[in-house]
Amino acid sequence: MSLHTLMFGWEYPPRHLGGLGVACQGLVRGLVNQHVKVTLVLPFAADGTPDEIDILCPQEQHIQKIRVASLLMPYDSPELYAQRIHSVPRETEQIYGADLGQAVHVFTETSVEMTKHLRPDVVHAHDWMTYEAGLRSARHHGKPLVAHIHATELDRTHFHPNEWIYGRERWGFEQADHIIAVSNYTKGILTQHYGIAPDKISVVHNASNEQSALPPHAISSAHRSLGEGGYTLSPHRRHPMVLFLGRLTIQKGPMHFLEMASMVHRFRPDVQFVIAGDGHMLPSLMHQTVQWGLEDCVIFTGKVSSSEANKLYAQASCFVMPSLSEPFGLVALEAIAQGTPVILSKQSGASEVIGHAFKVDFWDTEKMADCVLTILRETPLAFQLISEAPRVLQRLTWEHQAGEILSIYQNLIHS
Amino acid sequence: MSPLICLYFQVHQPYRLRDLRITEVGQGNTPDYFDHEKNRSVFRKVAEKCYLPANRLMLSLLEQYPDFKIAYSLSGVFLDQCEEYGPDVLESFQHLAKTGRVEFLAETYYHSLSSIQDTEEFCEQTTLHIRKIGDLFGVTPSVFRNTELIYSNELAQTARLMGFKGILAEGADHLLQGRSPNIPYTPPHFRLPRGKEMLIARHRPLPQRSKDIAVLLKNYRLSDDVAFRFSDKSWVGFPLHAETFTDWLLGGGGHSVNLFMDYETFGEHQWEDTGIFEFLATLPRIWQERGVQCVTPSQVIETWEQRNNANVFDAHNAISWADTERDLSAWQGNQIQTSALEAIYALGPLVKATGNPDLLRTWRKLQTSDHFYYMCTKYWNDGDVHKYFSPYDSPYEAYRRYSHALCDLKSRVEPQQKQHAKQRTNRKHPTP
Numbered sequence: 001m002s003l004h005t006l007m008f009g010w011e012y013p014p015r016h017l018g019g020l021g022v023a024c025q026g027l028v029r030g031l032v033n034q035h036v037k038v039t040l041v042l043p044f045a046a047d048g049t050p051d052e053i054d055i056l057c058p059q060e061q062h063i064q065k066i067r068v069a070s071l072l073m074p075y076d077s078p079e080l081y082a083q084r085i086h087s088v089p090r091e092t093e094q095i096y097g098a099d100l101g102q103a104v105h106v107f108t109e110t111s112v113e114m115t116k117h118l119r120p121d122v123v124h125a126h127d128w129m130t131y132e133a134g135l136r137s138a139r140h141h142g143k144p145l146v147a148h149i150h151a152t153e154l155d156r157t158h159f160h161p162n163e164w165i166y167g168r169e170r171w172g173f174e175q176a177d178h179i180i181a182v183s184n185y186t187k188g189i190l191t192q193h194y195g196i197a198p199d200k201i202s203v204v205h206n207a208s209n210e211q212s213a214l215p216p217h218a219i220s221s222a223h224r225s226l227g228e229g230g231y232t233l234s235p236h237r238r239h240p241m242v243l244f245l246g247r248l249t250i251q252k253g254p255m256h257f258l259e260m261a262s263m264v265h266r267f268r269p270d271v272q273f274v275i276a277g278d279g280h281m282l283p284s285l286m287h288q289t290v291q292w293g294l295e296d297c298v299i300f301t302g303k304v305s306s307s308e309a310n311k312l313y314a315q316a317s318c319f320v321m322p323s324l325s326e327p328f329g330l331v332a333l334e335a336i337a338q339g340t341p342v343i344l345s346k347q348s349g350a351s352e353v354i355g356h357a358f359k360v361d362f363w364d365t366e367k368m369a370d371c372v373l374t375i376l377r378e379t380p381l382a383f384q385l386i387s388e389a390p391r392v393l394q395r396l397t398w399e400h401q402a403g404e405i406l407s408i409y410q411n412l413i414h415s
Numbered sequence: 416m417s418p419l420i421c422l423y424f425q426v427h428q429p430y431r432l433r434d435l436r437i438t439e440v441g442q443g444n445t446p447d448y449f450d451h452e453k454n455r456s457v458f459r460k461v462a463e464k465c466y467l468p469a470n471r472l473m474l475s476l477l478e479q480y481p482d483f484k485i486a487y488s489l490s491g492v493f494l495d496q497c498e499e500y501g502p503d504v505l506e507s508f509q510h511l512a513k514t515g516r517v518e519f520l521a522e523t524y525y526h527s528l529s530s531i532q533d534t535e536e537f538c539e540q541t542t543l544h545i546r547k548i549g550d551l552f553g554v555t556p557s558v559f560r561n562t563e564l565i566y567s568n569e570l571a572q573t574a575r576l577m578g579f580k581g582i583l584a585e586g587a588d589h590l591l592q593g594r595s596p597n598i599p600y601t602p603p604h605f606r607l608p609r610g611k612e613m614l615i616a617r618h619r620p621l622p623q624r625s626k627d628i629a630v631l632l633k634n635y636r637l638s639d640d641v642a643f644r645f646s647d648k649s650w651v652g653f654p655l656h657a658e659t660f661t662d663w664l665l666g667g668g669g670h671s672v673n674l675f676m677d678y679e680t681f682g683e684h685q686w687e688d689t690g691i692f693e694f695l696a697t698l699p700r701i702w703q704e705r706g707v708q709c710v711t712p713s714q715v716i717e718t719w720e721q722r723n724n725a726n727v728f729d730a731h732n733a734i735s736w737a738d739t740e741r742d743l744s745a746w747q748g749n750q751i752q753t754s755a756l757e758a759i760y761a762l763g764p765l766v767k768a769t770g771n772p773d774l775l776r777t778w779r780k781l782q783t784s785d786h787f788y789y790m791c792t793k794y795w796n797d798g799d800v801h802k803y804f805s806p807y808d809s810p811y812e813a814y815r816r817y818s819h820a821l822c823d824l825k826s827r828v829e830p831q832q833k834q835h836a837k838q839r840t841n842r843k844h845p846t847p
Contacts, residue, residue, distance in 0.1 A: 384792070
């Protein structure tokens with residue numbers, strides 16, 4: 001008999017804001033491939049996207065999805081929730097909850113109720129908003145709870161947490177039977193800042209949804225045929241472009257990117273910078289861009305679709321992920337898949353698994369600029385990074401990572 | 416008759432690069448590319464753990480056992496560092512030299528890959544090294560060992576024409592094909608291209624070419640038993656005793672067992688608490704008891720009587736003592752390595768044309784093989800970095816620093832008129 005996991009999530013493609021949804025999808029598909037039965041409970045605004053377009057691949061049919069009417073969004077904060085709830089007609093407000101706390105409460109009550117009839121073997125909850133639902137469900141069914149942590153409140157706020165959310169997270173970690181962290185970096189945060197025992201935490205790194213976009217022969221012949229054929233492999237285009245892609249929030253370090261850009265600009269005025277993504281820091285970033293006289297070389301694209309993102313990665317001479325605290329950083333794998341050299345913040349989970357990259361402290365923007373300039377100047381270096389880095393994609397698959405999660409399930413069920 | 420034992424130790428320290436920045440490149444005032452603090456601290460650490468205690472032990476063994484003999488190859492950059500960071504270390508080597516039972520081998524002064532890149536530079540660096548050894552120890556080497564035991568037929572002929580009577584090489588299985596590494600070999604007989612022969616003749620480090628040259632092969636199994644496996648608790652030979660090891664040495668027969676290893680084996684790779692020093696201290700006593708002769712590389716060659724029907728060691732492609740591949744891939748196995756190698760040697764004529772000894776020394780310090788080794792990505796598997804010996808974070812960091820040094824050096828040796836042109840453009844577009 002196949003194992004049944006009851007999962008509480010936040011987001012799922014195509015409705016997703018960041019890496020959590022992508023990771024959740026990869027994980028669920030990986031588990032289905034391992035013959036695990038998955039029931040996925042998701043918050044869902046009543047007027048949102050219809051369910052049907054969710055079916056992205058054949059295996060999706062095997063995933064049972066339960067939609068819970070809610071205005072909850074991943075990466076939520078009380079302030080953001082308050083903004084959203086104001087735009088909802090007064091009479092429907094009660095469906096969702098008047099503030100974030102109540103919204104979580106409503107989601108918890110509803111989703112636990114809706115899943116009472118199921119017979120899961122294990123309950124698996126993704127990030128703090130679902131921990132209470134996960135726990136109550138696990139208690140009801142008398143099954144173990146796995147708390148998966150994709151990002152902590154400390155990551156999102158650069159260690160200036162909303163105390164209530166921090167408290168909910170900590171409570172969830174304490175109540176869970178086992179915790180899955182997306183990196184050793186995150187495991188470290190849990191042990192140091194949440195006081196969780198290290199042996200209660202397993203690290204299962206995120207994987208890449210895509211394989212390398214470059215056919216192997218293109219990589220091996222990269223140094224011989226510069227940009228020949230369909231792929232423009234030359235990392236030195238007429239106007240080199242350096243890319244940032246992520247939510248424009250303090251966690252992702254867009255201001256550090258801009259600082260780096262101004263240093264690179266002084267040295268190489270021909271370089272263009274693209275800041276892709278949306279977020280509350282956009283106005284201040286634009287202001288700073290003008291202050292530093294970078295308006296002619298920095299482009300803000302706003303939020304981009306995943307196909308637009310892939311085009312940007314492919315166009316970029318290098319991708320920089322300057323996150324202040326990044327539990328994983330799937331964008332780094334996405335950039336690598338598109339054949340782009342990457343520079344990663346050392347304060348990230350991705351830097352644990354990606355060997356062929358530059359790694360710098362997020363605050364060391366001077367060194368970050370130096371790495372960018374070196375990649376732009378040194379063609380052999382760019383090619384070396386492009387040709388070696390994608391090997392991580394073959395090693396780090398969701399199939400494989402789901403296998404590790406399955407064995408965590410089995411250990412819990414049999415202990 | 417039991418085989419002779421030939422002990423040879425490699426002693427080398429590179430000049431590691433500091434965290435150079437692109438903003439310093441081409442400014443005309445870059446003070447130095449090297450991280451003196453780091454180089455000093457590594458040197459002192461290894462001196463305390465290895466060089467000083469090992470030399471003390473060697474000296475006492477030489478005093479105690481009249482038949483005990485050893486050989487060293489001290490790279491020129493190591494000797495330079497001795498003068499900068501460790502006169503005590505240099506002095507202890509000089510004490511060893513005074514016993515008259517220590518042989519010093521010749522190598523390239525800068526522990527470089529010049530043998531495969533630039534024959535003239537190779538001869539010059541070897542000449543510099545021979546002079547240095549003469550100045551410091553009062554002897555002239557007659558046996559050559561190349562950087563990281565890199566060896567090929569062509570190199571053997573080159574070394575013969577340079578005047579050496581012997582050369583060391585790795586006893587690589589694929590070239591031995593079942594034959595014993597414990598006998599001296601000769602390279603195949605052939606002539607080098609006339610131009611190269613003349614070039615070597617013009618820059619010959621020793622007075623005259625040698626009629627023939629013997630190849631002494633490292634017995635890598637027995638050498639690595641000490642150098643790599645001595646403290647490995649999962650190894651069947653653990654714990655290794657001097658008696659057992661001597662049994663193994665004698666068991667293989669042949670003319671001489673050549674044990675070649677890094678000197679850092681004693682105290683640095685194998686820590687003092689593994690008992691490595693006691694092991695080393697016991698060997699000469701056991702050898703004396705059993706009547707085993709200890710010799711230096713040139714004595715291996717002198718005592719070898721069947722040189723006229725010698726076996727041929729045919730290394731058509733270059734070999735080395737590195738990694739399991741025993742080839743050159745540790746230094747020129749990827750794009751950044753080959754590009755860095757090409758670029759540094761391409762600067763040679765420009766550097767020499769300046770006639771500036773400081774620039775020449777800097778250029779040569781950048782030729783040290785370690786710089787290229789640090790760029791190796793062969794074992795740089797994601798998440799598996801323990802095999803990587805480097806002072807830097809990654810092979811890419813090694814290349815970043817190196818490429819900045821190269822670019823700066825290039826800007827310093829570019830012909831003057833280009834310099835002026837560059838300065839004019841710089842004025843138009845001021846850089847920070």
